[in-house]
Amino acid sequence: xxxxxxxxxxxxxxxxxxxxxxxxxxxxxxxxxxxxxxxxxxxxxxxxxxxxxxxxxxxxxxxxxxxxxxxxxxxxxxxxxxxxxxxxxxxxxxxxxxxxxxxxxxxxxxxxxxxxxxxxxxxxxxxxxxxxxxxxxxxxxxxx
Amino acid sequence: xxxxxxxxxxxxxxxxxxxxxxxxxxxxxxxxxxxxxxxxxxxxxxxxxxxxxxxxxxxxxxxxxxxxxxxxxxxxxxxxxxxxxxxxxxxxxxxxxxxxxxxxxxxxxxxxxxxxxxxxxxxxxxxxxxxxxxxxxxxxxxxx
Amino acid sequence: xxxxxxxxxxxxxxxxxxxxxxxxxxxxxxxxxxxxxxxxxxxxxxxxxxxxxxxxxxxxxxxxxxxxxxxxxxxxxxxxxxxxxxxxxxxxxxxxxxxxxxxxxxxxxxxxxxxxxxxxxxxxxxxxxxxxxxxxxxxxxxxx
Amino acid sequence: xxxxxxxxxxxxxxxxxxxxxxxxxxxxxxxxxxxxxxxxxxxxxxxxxxxxxxxxxxxxxxxxxxxxxxxxxxxxxxxxxxxxxxxxxxxxxxxxxxxxxxxxxxxxxxxxxxxxxxxxxxxxxxxxxxxxxxxxxxxxxxxx
Numbered sequence: 001x002x003x004x005x006x007x008x009x010x011x012x013x014x015x016x017x018x019x020x021x022x023x024x025x026x027x028x029x030x031x032x033x034x035x036x037x038x039x040x041x042x043x044x045x046x047x048x049x050x051x052x053x054x055x056x057x058x059x060x061x062x063x064x065x066x067x068x069x070x071x072x073x074x075x076x077x078x079x080x081x082x083x084x085x086x087x088x089x090x091x092x093x094x095x096x097x098x099x100x101x102x103x104x105x106x107x108x109x110x111x112x113x114x115x116x117x118x119x120x121x122x123x124x125x126x127x128x129x130x131x132x133x134x135x136x137x138x139x140x141x142x143x144x
Numbered sequence: 145x146x147x148x149x150x151x152x153x154x155x156x157x158x159x160x161x162x163x164x165x166x167x168x169x170x171x172x173x174x175x176x177x178x179x180x181x182x183x184x185x186x187x188x189x190x191x192x193x194x195x196x197x198x199x200x201x202x203x204x205x206x207x208x209x210x211x212x213x214x215x216x217x218x219x220x221x222x223x224x225x226x227x228x229x230x231x232x233x234x235x236x237x238x239x240x241x242x243x244x245x246x247x248x249x250x251x252x253x254x255x256x257x258x259x260x261x262x263x264x265x266x267x268x269x270x271x272x273x274x275x276x277x278x279x280x281x282x283x284x285x286x287x288x
Numbered sequence: 289x290x291x292x293x294x295x296x297x298x299x300x301x302x303x304x305x306x307x308x309x310x311x312x313x314x315x316x317x318x319x320x321x322x323x324x325x326x327x328x329x330x331x332x333x334x335x336x337x338x339x340x341x342x343x344x345x346x347x348x349x350x351x352x353x354x355x356x357x358x359x360x361x362x363x364x365x366x367x368x369x370x371x372x373x374x375x376x377x378x379x380x381x382x383x384x385x386x387x388x389x390x391x392x393x394x395x396x397x398x399x400x401x402x403x404x405x406x407x408x409x410x411x412x413x414x415x416x417x418x419x420x421x422x423x424x425x426x427x428x429x430x431x432x
Numbered sequence: 433x434x435x436x437x438x439x440x441x442x443x444x445x446x447x448x449x450x451x452x453x454x455x456x457x458x459x460x461x462x463x464x465x466x467x468x469x470x471x472x473x474x475x476x477x478x479x480x481x482x483x484x485x486x487x488x489x490x491x492x493x494x495x496x497x498x499x500x501x502x503x504x505x506x507x508x509x510x511x512x513x514x515x516x517x518x519x520x521x522x523x524x525x526x527x528x529x530x531x532x533x534x535x536x537x538x539x540x541x542x543x544x545x546x547x548x549x550x551x552x553x554x555x556x557x558x559x560x561x562x563x564x565x566x567x568x569x570x571x572x573x574x575x576x
Contacts, residue, residue: 013469015462018158019165019217020335025348025399026159026321029314030447037445041506047308060313064352073163074473111313157325159318164479169492169543170461174303177458181301185362191452204457208496218329255457306446307453307505314447361451 003135005093006039006081009100012073022070023106028079029063032095032109035079043132051118054126058113061090065109069099076100083133089122090114091133147279149237150183150225153244156217166214167250172223173207176239176253179223187276195262198270202257205234209253213243220244227277233266234258235277290370291423293381294327297388300363310358311394316367317351320383320397323367331420339406342414346401349378353397357387364388371421377410378402379421435567437525438471438513441532444505454502455538460511461495464527464541467511475564483550486558490545493522497541501531508532515565521554522546523565 008031016027040046047057071077078100084092090112097107117123125133152175160171184190191201215221222244228236234256241251261267269277296319304315328334335345359365366388372380378400385395405411413421440463448459472478479489503509510532516524527541549555557565 011466011470011473013466014162014164014168015170015465017163019161019163020158021163024158025351026314026317029317033314033447034443034445037506038443041443046506059358060355062352062354063313064350066350067348070347074469074478155322155326155329157322159321169495170458170465173458173461177303178299178301181362182299185299190362203502204499206496206498207457208494210494211492214491218325218334302450302452302456303458305451307449307451308446309451312446 002082002084004080004082005133005135006035006042008035008038008079010077010079012071012075012077014073017073022072023075025065025067028065028095028097028107028109031077031079031097032063032081032111035081035095036093036111039081045129045132050126050129054129056115056117056123056126058115059120060111061114062112063110065107067107069104069106071097071099071106075106077106083135084110086125086130086133089116089124091125091130093133146226146228148224148226149277149279150179150186152179152182152223154221154223156215156219156221158217161217166216167219169209169211172209172239172241172251172253175221175223175241176207176225176255179225179239180237180255183225189273189276194270194273198273200259200261200267200270202259203264204255205258206256207254209251211251213248213250215241215243215250219250221250227279228254230269230274230277233260233268235269235274237277290372292368292370293421293423294323294330294369296323296326296367298365298367300359300361300365302361305361310360311363313353313355316353316383316385316395316397319365319367319385320351320369320399323369323383324381324399327369333417333420338414338417342417344403344405344411344414346403347408348399349402350400351398353395355395357392357394359385359387359394363394365394371423372398374413374418374421376412377404379413379418381421434514434516436512436514437565437567438467438474440467440470440511442509442511444503444507444509446505449505454504455507457497457499460497460527460529460539460541463509463511463529464495464513464543467513467527468525468543471513477561477564482558482561486561488547488549488555488558491548491552492543493546494544495542497539499539501536501538503529503531503538507538509538515567516542518557518562518565521548521556523557523562525565 018024050057078098080096084094092112095109162168194201222242224240228238236256239253306312338345366386368384372382380400383397403413450456482489510530512528516526524544529539
């Protein structure tokens with residue numbers, strides 16, 4: 001299992017749940033995006049910063065979710081992000097949605113992002129970004 | 145009763161409803177915005193177009209909703225927009241949320257928008273915009 | 289290409305778009321759900337009705353989207369639903385998100401639903417439901 | 433100024449912001465609801481619990497927001513809930529949306545909820561609930 005890059009706790013509220021009393025199928029996508037953006041923001045990796053540092057930014061190529069256990073109103077959950085794989089011009093991060101009280105995995109999501117240059121063409125994933133995605137903090141310190 | 149400026153039909157789906165099986169309190173705000181934007185778009189009144197025509201655009205100052213009857217999953221509703229009032233530098237539009245099968249009013253919302261100039265300072269509501277908001281199509285034709 | 293089972297037109301509004309001025313990655317999931325539910329509702333296939341007719345209802349197993357072209361504010365789009373595949377106890381529907389003015393495909397999504405019995409265990413997809421999913425209206429008429 | 437009953441910190445992400453790069457006008461309603469529900473949940477005041485304790489639950493009567501300063505992507509905000517007023521059969525809570533780094537108030541929202549009995553008729557706000565809403569913890573301890 002790879003390192004957890006970012007984690008976000010949240011409680012399911014009325015906004016997340018549907019008339020069946022369970023989580024709405026698209027609700028986790030919002031939490032995945034918040035978790036990813038917190039990592040981006042705290043790491044100085046916003047699109048503006050990526051362009052300034054490496055001349056590339058990222059665009060979403062694909063997203064998805066598998067649902068294992070239906071979460072219900074007021075469930076306390078965590079969204080935990082980790083690296084799945086890095087390709088030449090893209091990378092995929094995984095989001096484990098876990099119920100905190102018993103660590104049961106409710107769902108598993110992913111986002112695949114492509115790194116593109118200023119012209120919008122796919123460009124190699126910068127080495128420093130790859131290091132950060134691998135969560136190898138020692139290497140990161142050296143790189144920075 | 146003033147003229148209906150724009151109307152949008154929609155059916156409540158799982159995304160709009162909560163575990164009580166009724167509409168989530170914030171769901172109508174999304175439909176109000178879509179209805180307003182359809183009026184803006186079809187009338188050539190996007191922020192870019194307003195700046196080009198009159199040197200002003202609009203910013204949201206306030207919004208609100210009163211709830212009369214709780215709508216339920218699969219209800220077929222209409223969101224109907226009409227003018228409430230025009231002030232010196234702002235205007236308010238009202239949104240009647242109506243159940244189509246029996247014309248029962250489920251909720252009533254509003255948005256107050258301020259017209260601001262390129263510096264972001266409140267500016268007079270342009271006369272042509274006021275005419276369009278009043279839904280007086282004859283006057284509009286003369287103005288245009 | 290299989291038959292289009294349901295189609296829904298919509299225009300991207302502020303609610304759907306992000307600070308980059310393009311569609312928010314999760315926005316299409318809402319439109320996929322609305323399109324699916326319109327098919328469910330108009331065909332008499334709500335969970336209550338499915339339980340009454342066949343003793344089964346459906347639960348979401350997976351969802352996903354691939355993004356091809358970034359749609360922008362005020363784009364007029366269609367979400368078109370068609371069958372992908374029917375398995376023993378599940379089926380997958382595809383949603384083609386198309387820009388109406390030039391029929392360019394912006395994205396392609398899917399939902400996989402499992403049919404479960406009253407105890408929540410996977411159950412065979414009812415033959416009539418399979419017929420409806422295949423969009424074979426002649427067979428449907430015979431079946432009904 | 434009355435006591436803060438509940439506070440929630442969040443960072444504006446792509447999901448909350450629109451193509452103008454500022455917060456979408458309806459985004460704060462979601463955070464208001466989460467803040468309110470956290471207070472409800474942590475205080476043992478869910479609808480089920482209120483019915484069991486006092487024979488009443490709450491339904492939303494009105495909501496609204498005034499916008500003072502447009503928040504932008506990645507702003508770190510707090511949503512702070514406090515009592516506005518308690519009537520015979522309803523109460524109103526206020527939500528101050530504040531930018532954490534400089535305590536500037538970006539917006540101010542409210543929710544008015546009606547207490548209804550098992551038949552759905554307006555019923556007096558229970559004394560204990562009023563005490564909790566006033567945030568008077570000493571009285572609460574006595575009451576409990």
